[in-house]
Amino acid sequence: MKIVDIRERSVPLHSAMRNASIDFSKMTASVCAIITDVVRDGKPVIGYGVGSNGRYAQGGILRERLIPRVLEAVPVDLLDGAGANFDPAKVMGAMMRNEKPGGHGDRAVAAAVIDMAMWDIVAKVEEKPLWQVIANRFNGGAYDDRVLVYPGGGYYYPGKGLEPLQAEMRTYQEQGYRVLKMKVGGADLDTDLRRIEAVLEVVGDGANLAVDANGRFSLDEAIAFGKAVESYKLFWFEEPGDPLDYALQAELTQHYSGSMATGENLFSAQDAKNLVVYGGMRPELDWIQIDPALAYGFTEYLKVDAMMTEQGWSRRQQIPHGGHQLGFNMAAGMQLGGSETYPLVFQPWGGFADDVDIVDGYARPHDTPGIGIELKSKVYQQLKELAEG
Numbered sequence: 001m002k003i004v005d006i007r008e009r010s011v012p013l014h015s016a017m018r019n020a021s022i023d024f025s026k027m028t029a030s031v032c033a034i035i036t037d038v039v040r041d042g043k044p045v046i047g048y049g050v051g052s053n054g055r056y057a058q059g060g061i062l063r064e065r066l067i068p069r070v071l072e073a074v075p076v077d078l079l080d081g082a083g084a085n086f087d088p089a090k091v092m093g094a095m096m097r098n099e100k101p102g103g104h105g106d107r108a109v110a111a112a113v114i115d116m117a118m119w120d121i122v123a124k125v126e127e128k129p130l131w132q133v134i135a136n137r138f139n140g141g142a143y144d145d146r147v148l149v150y151p152g153g154g155y156y157y158p159g160k161g162l163e164p165l166q167a168e169m170r171t172y173q174e175q176g177y178r179v180l181k182m183k184v185g186g187a188d189l190d191t192d193l194r195r196i197e198a199v200l201e202v203v204g205d206g207a208n209l210a211v212d213a214n215g216r217f218s219l220d221e222a223i224a225f226g227k228a229v230e231s232y233k234l235f236w237f238e239e240p241g242d243p244l245d246y247a248l249q250a251e252l253t254q255h256y257s258g259s260m261a262t263g264e265n266l267f268s269a270q271d272a273k274n275l276v277v278y279g280g281m282r283p284e285l286d287w288i289q290i291d292p293a294l295a296y297g298f299t300e301y302l303k304v305d306a307m308m309t310e311q312g313w314s315r316r317q318q319i320p321h322g323g324h325q326l327g328f329n330m331a332a333g334m335q336l337g338g339s340e341t342y343p344l345v346f347q348p349w350g351g352f353a354d355d356v357d358i359v360d361g362y363a364r365p366h367d368t369p370g371i372g373i374e375l376k377s378k379v380y381q382q383l384k385e386l387a388e389g
């Protein structure tokens with residue numbers, strides 16, 4: 001049982017949209033195909049990994065450091081104790097050989113793409129959906145047969161007024177979503193309040209709307225924004241300030257009584273621990289959004305999960321960023337709070353299976369082996385071509 005080849009490619013995620021911090025005119029992501037010599041249904045098992053959005057492709061790190069180290073490893077050293085399947089933690093160990101601790105950044109994004117493909121392989125070798133493998137190994141067999149999902153949307157586009165924003169939100173509702181999210185902090189406060197009120201006309205209640213400032217605000221701006229929106233009782237106020245400014249986050253909890261969410265720009269279990277210990281986050285109210293596809297994959301996420309349990313947090317307050325099928329499988333198999341999704345943006349990479357049915361804001365997990373990439377036809381077509389060289 002061995003890895004035969006690892007192929008990677010950069011793909012465009014570009015779009016005219018922007019949030020409060022960046023535009024997406026040159027956004028890219030890395031994707032990979034890992035080919036094994038294991039045969040199921042008469043064909044070699046191939047795992048697929050797709051990078052999350054917002055941190056660009058990492059082809060250099062993949063080609064120059066991580067992939068060669070995996071291919072140079074002794075094959076049996078990458079297997080579980082029984083030699084019956086691959087062990088993604090051992091593959092991670094090989095990738096991280098001669099990498100110093102700390103300073104996670106782009107390396108974590110690159111490693112996550114390989115790790116996602118390895119978990120896809122593990123599930124395909126077991127001939128089970130990944131969420132089922134996760135439930136069996138890490139949740140005593142329990143799982144959710146419906147997962148809370150919310151679309152990340154409401155971006156700023158050139159010339160986009162209130163009516164197109166409302167139309168976008170109606171589209172999500174027609175698709176079956178209940179909780180929606182919009183960007184804030186990319187305009188002055190009065191403009192953003194008009195945008196929020198326009199969306200509230202559509203969603204009816206603040207409990208159906210989350211807002212995301214993408215780390216744009218200073219402490220004073222975050223407090224002012226929080227005071228201005230507090231009476232809407234929003235689903236959450238996301239990433240108000242710099243993602244590494246735990247003191248800002250902790251201070252803000254003294255000024256804003258509603259739920260807050262953050263963590264998508266923290267790329268290791270240690271960074272997540274710093275947020276939980278020093279960021280003032282409230283386990284009964286707030287949400288942690290570590291994105292496994294940016295932060296060394298599900299293998300590292302298991303450490304995040306263990307840390308959060310140790311710190312007294314429920315899994316229901318974890319809700320992975322990124323709108324990818326890995327986060328969805330984790331949410332179902334670990335019974336997390338839910339998962340983000342991107343039904344309209346970052347296409348064709350964003351969102352879940354082509355035929356996923358959203359009912360009252362919940363989605364059902366798939367029943368085919370692996371992460372479910374094969375159920376997204378446009379994505380699968382491109383990854384299949386990559387695997388076939």
Ligand SMILES: [Mg+2]
Pocket residue numbers: 212214238239264321
């Ligand atoms: Mg965000």
